[in-house]
Amino acid sequence: MKKKVAIELKNISAGYGNEIVIENINCNIYNGDFFGIIGPNGGGKSTLLKIILGLLNPFKGYIRIYGKPPKIGRKNIGYVPQYSEYDKHYPISVWDVVLMGRRSIRGFHPLYSSDDKKATVETLKKVSMLKYKKRHISELSGGQRQRVFIARALVSNPKILLLDEPTASIDKDLQINFYNLLKDLNKSVTIILVTHDIGVISSYVNRVACLNRFMFTHDDEKMISREMLEKTYSCPVDLIAHGVPHRVLDEHKKNKNKKKKGVK
Amino acid sequence: MFQYPFVQRMFLAGLLASIACGIIGTYVVVKRVVFVSGGIAHSTFGGIGFAYYLQYMGFIIIEPLFGALIFALIVAVIMGLPFIRTRMREDSTIGILWVVGMALGVLFLNQVDRSKILVQDPVSILFGNVLLIKMQDIYLMFGLLILIIFVTIFLYKDFHILTFDEEFARISGIKVDILYLILMILIALTTVVLIKVVGVVLVIAMLTIPAAISNLFTHNLKNMMFFAIIIGCIVTFYGSLMSLNFDLPPGSTIVLSLGVVFLLALIGKFLVQQVFSKTSSIT
Numbered sequence: 001m002k003k004k005v006a007i008e009l010k011n012i013s014a015g016y017g018n019e020i021v022i023e024n025i026n027c028n029i030y031n032g033d034f035f036g037i038i039g040p041n042g043g044g045k046s047t048l049l050k051i052i053l054g055l056l057n058p059f060k061g062y063i064r065i066y067g068k069p070p071k072i073g074r075k076n077i078g079y080v081p082q083y084s085e086y087d088k089h090y091p092i093s094v095w096d097v098v099l100m101g102r103r104s105i106r107g108f109h110p111l112y113s114s115d116d117k118k119a120t121v122e123t124l125k126k127v128s129m130l131k132y133k134k135r136h137i138s139e140l141s142g143g144q145r146q147r148v149f150i151a152r153a154l155v156s157n158p159k160i161l162l163l164d165e166p167t168a169s170i171d172k173d174l175q176i177n178f179y180n181l182l183k184d185l186n187k188s189v190t191i192i193l194v195t196h197d198i199g200v201i202s203s204y205v206n207r208v209a210c211l212n213r214f215m216f217t218h219d220d221e222k223m224i225s226r227e228m229l230e231k232t233y234s235c236p237v238d239l240i241a242h243g244v245p246h247r248v249l250d251e252h253k254k255n256k257n258k259k260k261k262g263v264k
Numbered sequence: 265m266f267q268y269p270f271v272q273r274m275f276l277a278g279l280l281a282s283i284a285c286g287i288i289g290t291y292v293v294v295k296r297v298v299f300v301s302g303g304i305a306h307s308t309f310g311g312i313g314f315a316y317y318l319q320y321m322g323f324i325i326i327e328p329l330f331g332a333l334i335f336a337l338i339v340a341v342i343m344g345l346p347f348i349r350t351r352m353r354e355d356s357t358i359g360i361l362w363v364v365g366m367a368l369g370v371l372f373l374n375q376v377d378r379s380k381i382l383v384q385d386p387v388s389i390l391f392g393n394v395l396l397i398k399m400q401d402i403y404l405m406f407g408l409l410i411l412i413i414f415v416t417i418f419l420y421k422d423f424h425i426l427t428f429d430e431e432f433a434r435i436s437g438i439k440v441d442i443l444y445l446i447l448m449i450l451i452a453l454t455t456v457v458l459i460k461v462v463g464v465v466l467v468i469a470m471l472t473i474p475a476a477i478s479n480l481f482t483h484n485l486k487n488m489m490f491f492a493i494i495i496g497c498i499v500t501f502y503g504s505l506m507s508l509n510f511d512l513p514p515g516s517t518i519v520l521s522l523g524v525v526f527l528l529a530l531i532g533k534f535l536v537q538q539v540f541s542k543t544s545s546i547t
Binding site for chain 1: 294296339418419420421422424425427428429431432433434435436437438479482483484485487488
């Protein structure tokens with residue numbers, strides 16, 4: 001059975017001014033994927049995100065989201081930004097943050113409707129945050145806050161959930177919890193996860209791409225090849241995943257006991 | 265004392281100013297554009313000078329407050345233009361517009377022969393004098409305030425998203441550049457409402473302090489506006505009374521009162537938190 005293409009990236013080169021940050025990106029992300037994009041800082045991850053969200057136009061190539069250009073197709077995307085990008089002191093409650101997510105599908109309207117409120121209740125339940133709805137965002141833990149922003153992304157019923165470094169503000173212990181939530185959500189939405197954390201991602205995703213100016217995808221399930229990573233990080237790396245106690249990725253058994261994640 | 269019309273006008277102007285600065289000041293504080301508003305406010309000095317100059321030259325008679333409005337709008341639009349926002353450093357743009365506006369004001373006022381037309385004392389332009397407010401100023405302030413309230417109610421939802429998370433606003437399909445421009449224009453209008461009360465230099469205080477005090481005690485944007493209006497009203501009235509009783513410049517007494525209240529509120533909040541954290545650690 002041929003899977004439906006959710007996002008199609010074709011020959012994309014992009015950057016800022018005269019500087020090319022990503023080059024020749026070709027990739028299909030299919031409906032139902034749990035797609036991981038990994039790469040070092042400065043490798044072009046956020047540039048690629050901006051292209052997908054229609055915030056930046058590529059120099060070359062094109063992108064289609066369910067067959068539509070990004071400015072229209074992004075209605076299908078729920079976006080979860082990095083936590084560092086918003087103001088912790090801003091006067092806003094959990095409820096108001098999630099309600100905001102309805103703007104993309106409702107369009108301009110001075111007031112929120114009862115449908116908007118109903119969807120907000122449902123979504124807060126889904127991420128088990130309903131009882132915190134009156135809390136201010138600064139009164140939450142990193143993990144709880146992340147759930148709120150996932151709820152904001154989900155409240156518009158998107159087909160795709162796009163997350164940028166979602167675990168940066170979460171304790172290692174709670175990360176497993178968080179990824180289990182994502183895995184659960186993945187039953188109904190396509191998930192794209194962008195991170196520099198090579199370890200954790202691999203146990204949950206079904207496809208991985210490595211991005212460092214160029215992108216290498218590996219279409220066999222759950223496989224990151226050593227060559228792929230070495231090309232991405234331009235250095236020898238070991239493939240060790242988190243898990244209990246340590247889950248080593250499906251290749252290169254001889255490297256099993258090394259823990260070094262040499263990024264330099 | 266309240267039977268004097270100038271005292272009535274003074275309190276009326278204080279009320280209008282407090283409402284405007286409660287609403288727009290809240291956005292200024294949460295969007296962190298205090299100094300953008302400062303730039304807009306100071307440039308109005310140029311507009312006031314320009315209006316007096318035109319009066320003196322006899323070309324057209326325009327009210328000084330109307331000159332301030334024109335300059336504030338020009339600077340607001342420049343600050344809000346997308347290519348200026350993205351290509352220029354924001355603080356440099358502010359600095360340039362700020363001083364150019366003030367220099368123009370000094371230049372225009374210098375050209376005016378004060379024996380020919382009645383010119384407000386530059387010090388009272390800069391630091392305000394609510395005792396000099398005329399009824400037509402009140403009408404202009406009232407008209408601007410109605411416009412500010414109407415636009416804010418209509419765009420409240422989108423302003424909330426824009427000021428919280430601009431990137432998310434863009435992705436949600438909000439025309440961020442236009443909305444930001446509208447916000448700048450609202451700030452310009454508010455500035456004009458405030459000028460007569462506290463003067464060009466002290467506008468920042470009225471825009472910032474009531475909202476900042478309010479933000480210490482609430483985590484809800486609507487409440488923040490509401491409390492900022494209340495705080496603004498009370499403190500402005502108090503400052504005005506001080507000015508009348510002790511014959512002090514009203515702009516200064518209002519701003520100093522705001523400053524003192526902010527300090528007290530900060531200390532009060534800190535003490536309350538200390539007590540709370542102690543009781544909760546005991547239980």
